[in-house]
Amino acid sequence: MANLELISQQLVQILKRQKADYIEARLEENQFSSISYRGKQLESISKTLSIGGNIRALVKGGWGFVSFNDLENLHDKVALAINQARFIGKEVSQLAETKPVVENVNASIKENPLLIPLAEKKRLLDEYNELIWSSSGIKTSNINYGDSHKKTVFLSSEGGFITQERSDVTLRAVAVATKDGEVQQAGLSEGSLNDFSPIRKLHKQISDLSKKAIDMLSAPTINGGQYTVVLDPILAGVFVHEAFGHLSESDFVYENERMKELMTLGKVFGGHHLNIVDSASRSGLRGSFKYDDEGTLAAKTYLIREGKLVGRLHSRETAAKMGEQPTGNARAINYRHPPIVRMTNTYIEPSDCSFQDMIADIKEGVYAKNWYGGQTSMEMFTFSAGETYMIRNGKIAEMVRPVMLSGNVFNTLMNIDAIGNDLDMNEGGGCGKGGQSPLPVSNGSPHIKIKQCLVGGK
Amino acid sequence: MEKILALAKKFAEEAEVFLTSSEMTPVQFESNRLKNIQNKQSKTIALRIIKNGKTGYATSTSLENRAELVDSAVATAEFGSEAEFQFPSLQKYPRIEIFDAAVEKVTIEQMKQLGVELISRIIKYSPEVTCEASVTKATYDCSIINSRGGQANYRQSVFGLSIEGSLIRGTDMLFVGDYDASCHPILSSDTIAKTVIRQLERAKNQASIVTKPMPVIFTPDGIASSLIIPLMSAFNGKTVLEGASPIGDKLGKQVFDKKLNIRDDATIPYCPASQPCDDEAVPCQLTPLITSGTINNFLYDLQTAAKAKTKSTGNGHRQGGLPTPSLHAFVITPGTISFDDMVKNVDEGLVVEQLLGAGQGNMLGGDFSGNVLLGFKIEKGEIVGRVKDTMVSGNIYQLLKDISVIGSDVKWINGMLNTPSILFTNVSVASH
Incomplete structure (x- = not known):
């Protein structure tokens, strides 16, 4: 294995001698293992070792970036990055001030997936797959398990030298049922930071998948239109991520005058009960870390407080250009990419409404649970439920086919009518942006109620 | 090595x-x-x-x-x-x-x-x-x-x-x-x-649209963002082997409109999806998938082909893991009517250029449903403006059974799909 320590020391010396406004280097070593099942059989099992690094240079506002697997000729790579930056640079470089940190951050890994033998992981997944297949009516199943153990070194020309380590585990299981040419599926996504053990405790949830997929086959399709919709914490978490989170990433805003107008701090986005937070400093979640990929300390950032826009997510450059504080949200999925502004753990803070009170006055509405997918174009969003029930006369009634919800973020946030008291974080998601996907994030919310939400259907 | x-x-x-x-x-x-x-x-x-x-x-x-x-x-x-x-x-x-x-x-x-x-x-x-x-x-x-x-x-x-x-x-x-x-x-x-x-130019004005089934023209980008993902999965030999493809048992049968011809082609010169061999050294080829509405072939890598007792079609791709069947480039044969003439013949309808979130539904079954990110209203044979807050949904198997017109305007999308615009007469459209 390459000696990252030694190479880091070489780089420190190289960076000292360069002429650029700012230079950083990241080195990374990642061990990855994956096991996947398709149908009754194990389909693939593999181990990957990836080592690489990158150099990023800033000269007069222009950025150069070089990424590589071979850790030779580092001097040339640094020179290339600087030349690229110099080719562009015509303005003044702006980076928000942060204190250069020298720190070796030890991950507190509870049950390290790297140390669990493949045979044991496979035994667990075999159990899960058998649970899915124990119901009749199941046509096929999919299970994808992966764990990655990553060590990164961050170095900067300002003197920063940070070593961090993290272990990320994900599991996705899907049961597919068919009947008379109809196909329905139910899925589960779970993830965990620095601990394999949550992956061991999913027997009950996984055995429910088959029943749900089979029940969906005989469930009716809802009539499309506007409904009062109650979202469970998982789906509401996807909603806050897709519908609002991406808007608060300031790389979309900082050089776009019209977006700046739209996203003026103090603007009212929702009711007094609405508080939205992004926090990498909340520990133990998949979007948690101590320092971001620019070496900035993670923070808890209020995006919306009492319905008003109060903050946004920044890299050092976007913060400087907007005259705001850096928030530690510059993240890169791996060494092949430069860091860009990303979410971490994003959630709606709990309020005081119980679930029973929330649905009590709904004559006919929709209870949408669980997550299938989501997409946003800033203004418009779509996201799809994994499971859907009707609400009738204040009670959860019959199951219907999973719905897709769609809308305009500005109206929809205003239409949040009630916020529950039962915050729950979803660890099964991954976020894609700028060709960097899936980045580990988590999102969450209590149950929320939205008036006049557009539901796709017949 | x-x-x-x-x-x-x-x-x-x-x-x-x-x-x-x-x-x-x-x-x-x-x-x-x-x-x-x-x-x-x-x-x-x-x-x-x-x-x-x-x-x-x-x-x-x-x-x-x-x-x-x-x-x-x-x-x-x-x-x-x-x-x-x-x-x-x-x-x-x-x-x-x-x-x-x-x-x-x-x-x-x-x-x-x-x-x-x-x-x-x-x-x-x-x-x-x-x-x-x-x-x-x-x-x-x-x-x-x-x-x-x-x-x-x-x-x-x-x-x-x-x-x-x-x-x-x-x-x-x-x-x-x-x-x-x-x-x-x-x-x-x-x-x-x-x-x-x-x-x-087309989006300069805004137009409103009512909720009802109507004629919809999917442009090449519109087809890419709505219809093609379910088809990719249906022709994947692995989906077929599992019995999860709705057309898996329809080889040699006419399932789609006779106007429809689709092939997977890795042999087009200077096309980014072309290769002499796939990722397991099997020679690449042109594979007809649909000819005059009839299903011709599915796409295989070595392992899936062996299980299905057939031959690899040179579609073994690696996306960081073991090879798995995947398309090179889907090519839909164009018709003879221009996009402008297609529009001229629509009294009230919609042009779909980008659909948001269409790949999220019951994809295996061919259902799609998405928010019109970029789309235009047609009134009396003319594009009158941009349509918003509108959802389009349908089932690709039902739509492709009855195609009204396949256009003559072909375009490459992401180097993976070459298609003309397609007009369907009866597509579900819902608006605020």
Whole structure:
């Protein structure tokens, strides 16, 4: 294995001698293992070792970036990055001030997936797959398990030298049922930071998948239109991520005058009960870390407080250009990419409404649970439920086919009518942006109620 | 590579070594101006072995740690799936031109000029638009050797040009954009600039639409964002083998409208999706999928083909893991009616250019449902303006059974789909 320590020391010396406004280097070593099942059989099992690094240079506002697997000729790579930056640079470089940190951050890994033998992981997944297949009516199943153990070194020309380590585990299981040419599926996504053990405790949830997929086959399709919709914490978490989170990433805003107008701090986005937070400093979640990929300390950032826009997510450059504080949200999925502004753990803070009170006055509405997918174009969003029930006369009634919800973020946030008291974080998601996907994030919310939400259907 | 193969053969009956390396140079523009230039070099070596009849797999970014790579592959083989195929022996590959040395020679200055020119044309048309653009050149090298004497290698060049423009007025947002790629350098921004300007022109006014079934024209981009994902999955030999493809038992039967012809084609010269061989050294080919509405073939890699007792169609692709069947480029045969004539014949309808979130529903069953991100209203044979807050949904199997018109206007989408516009008479449209 390459000696990252030694190479880091070489780089420190190289960076000292360069002429650029700012230079950083990241080195990374990642061990990855994956096991996947398709149908009754194990389909693939593999181990990957990836080592690489990158150099990023800033000269007069222009950025150069070089990424590589071979850790030779580092001097040339640094020179290339600087030349690229110099080719562009015509303005003044702006980076928000942060204190250069020298720190070796030890991950507190509870049950390290790297140390669990493949045979044991496979035994667990075999159990899960058998649970899915124990119901009749199941046509096929999919299970994808992966764990990655990553060590990164961050170095900067300002003197920063940070070593961090993290272990990320994900599991996705899907049961597919068919009947008379109809196909329905139910899925589960779970993830965990620095601990394999949550992956061991999913027997009950996984055995429910088959029943749900089979029940969906005989469930009716809802009539499309506007409904009062109650979202469970998982789906509401996807909603806050897709519908609002991406808007608060300031790389979309900082050089776009019209977006700046739209996203003026103090603007009212929702009711007094609405508080939205992004926090990498909340520990133990998949979007948690101590320092971001620019070496900035993670923070808890209020995006919306009492319905008003109060903050946004920044890299050092976007913060400087907007005259705001850096928030530690510059993240890169791996060494092949430069860091860009990303979410971490994003959630709606709990309020005081119980679930029973929330649905009590709904004559006919929709209870949408669980997550299938989501997409946003800033203004418009779509996201799809994994499971859907009707609400009738204040009670959860019959199951219907999973719905897709769609809308305009500005109206929809205003239409949040009630916020529950039962915050729950979803660890099964991954976020894609700028060709960097899936980045580990988590999102969450209590149950929320939205008036006049557009539901796709017949 | 040979050393790894030799070492692996000491521990396993069969082995295959796959090496890719790439160098990519993206020149990126943000907020209408040049922002960053990147150089990305990457190398991956993958070892697949068959030991006691089972498949083992490991990859690494380093050619140096041979013993570790072989150890990892051996460790996974203990639990691996049963290998039912054989690696291909040495064979003849079709001659497909996919490398143009001119791509590497394009200078950063030229790439910059291309981007500057493209953005300035858009801004000249509409000064309020904010553009992000990228101009990218890349070279890929691929080599495969296996223990049955099979051996293949090729080099490919790719040049790409893309732009996304946003126009924001209050909370109203319009997104336009286009992308083009080729194994030749693209030295003119003309085609893309025209496409984007046409999008802006059509979206100048807003139009309202009522909730009802109506004629809908899916443009090539519209087809890419709605209909094609379910079809990709339905023709995947693996989906067929599992019995989850709705057309899996319809080989030789007419399932779609007679006007519909689709093929998967890896043999088009200078197309980024073309290759002489797939990622397991099987020769690539042109595979007819639908001829006059009748299902001809499904797409296979070695392992899936062996299980289905058929032959690989040269569609084994690796996306970081073991090979799995995947399309090269879907080509839909165009008709004879132009897009403008299609529009002329619609009294009240919709043009769908981009659908948001269409791939999220019950994809296997062919259902799609999405929010119209970019779409236009047709009134009395003319495009009158942009439509918003509108959902389009349907089932591709029902729609493709009854096609009204296949257009003559073909376009490449992401180098993976070549299609004309298609008009359906009766599609469900819902609006606020």
